[in-house]
Amino acid sequence: MTFLPTTIRGPLFMVVATGSYLINDSFMKLATVGLPPYEVLLLRGVAAAILGLPLLFLLGQGRKAHWMFEPKVLLRNLMETGGILSYVVALAHMPIADVVALGQITPLIVILGSSILFRERIGGVRMALIGIGFIGALMVAQPGMAGISTYALLAIANAIFCGARDLAGRRVSDDVPGMIVAISAVIVVMIAAGIAHLTTEEWVTPKVRHLPLLAGAGFFLIFGHFFIFMAYRIGPAPVVAPFYYTFSVWAVISGLVVFGEFPNMLATLGILLIIGSGLVIVALDRRRRQPMPAA
Numbered sequence: 001m002t003f004l005p006t007t008i009r010g011p012l013f014m015v016v017a018t019g020s021y022l023i024n025d026s027f028m029k030l031a032t033v034g035l036p037p038y039e040v041l042l043l044r045g046v047a048a049a050i051l052g053l054p055l056l057f058l059l060g061q062g063r064k065a066h067w068m069f070e071p072k073v074l075l076r077n078l079m080e081t082g083g084i085l086s087y088v089v090a091l092a093h094m095p096i097a098d099v100v101a102l103g104q105i106t107p108l109i110v111i112l113g114s115s116i117l118f119r120e121r122i123g124g125v126r127m128a129l130i131g132i133g134f135i136g137a138l139m140v141a142q143p144g145m146a147g148i149s150t151y152a153l154l155a156i157a158n159a160i161f162c163g164a165r166d167l168a169g170r171r172v173s174d175d176v177p178g179m180i181v182a183i184s185a186v187i188v189v190m191i192a193a194g195i196a197h198l199t200t201e202e203w204v205t206p207k208v209r210h211l212p213l214l215a216g217a218g219f220f221l222i223f224g225h226f227f228i229f230m231a232y233r234i235g236p237a238p239v240v241a242p243f244y245y246t247f248s249v250w251a252v253i254s255g256l257v258v259f260g261e262f263p264n265m266l267a268t269l270g271i272l273l274i275i276g277s278g279l280v281i282v283a284l285d286r287r288r289r290q291p292m293p294a295a
Helices: 006-031 037-058 062-069 071-093 096-117 124-141 150-169 178-200 210-234 237-259 265-289
Strands: none
Touching (some): 006 037, 006 071, 006 210, 006 237, 037 062, 037 071, 037 178, 062 071, 071 096, 071 150, 071 178, 096 124, 124 237, 178 210, 210 237, 237 265
16 A cells, blocks of 8 residues: 555554454454353454464564564553453443443544654644544444443543553554564463453353354454554554544444444434544645645
8 A cells, every 4th residue: 555645544544443443343242242251352362363373474574473572562562452351341241332432532542642752743723623533433432321330441441551552552663564563462462361261251162153253353353453553653643543533433334234223313423523524634634744835
């Protein structure tokens, strides 16, 4: 996709990442019916490792596999681990709309963190557009929580960990391929999920119907990890992060295709707000990057 300008590639990678993650989440949500959540994470990790490790060698990156345990890569993926361990429990016990809604604070954490740590300029207009996207995401998710439960706190913890993950990922050297980071995340999370499963759950033998769900979740997980890492490597956070709100759009599509749930008028308006604010942010960034005409 190098033929696309950077201003397009970063947001596009984020849209693909959120779509991949949402497909993974849909498979996991279905798999947790009958299986403990950490066991689902463990088995999904096994499936992703089986699919992902050969992919490294096919891409000619096998000799760089030791970079999966480079300190900055590990720090990024430990944040990923904290997020997913929180998320999967919340997902198993809460409506997916509520979990998605609470996850929408992640872009705000990334943008504010990038402003503080990397001195990236946000600007009032862009901040207003980010706020519009946030409102649109809530309109799509339409959370119905009666109060803050333990599982809601876990969903918030996931959002904080994911923000920290994306900020830590920006410190990973450009020499480290994105697929190395993705497979490292798979392995780190799989190990942590195995420990959590052994210490808190009892093994439940998966049924035949669980196997394609776990394999599908593992497949799309790899590309979710890869594209979200590459999105922040390619583009500035204030431009890329708002496209995380497309997670809510993908959630509506998943609800329609997988669960037969049609979006209502409020959700439709929310989708339009997310898309509109995202397009304006990209347009503003492209205009800012264009060279001034010679006098």
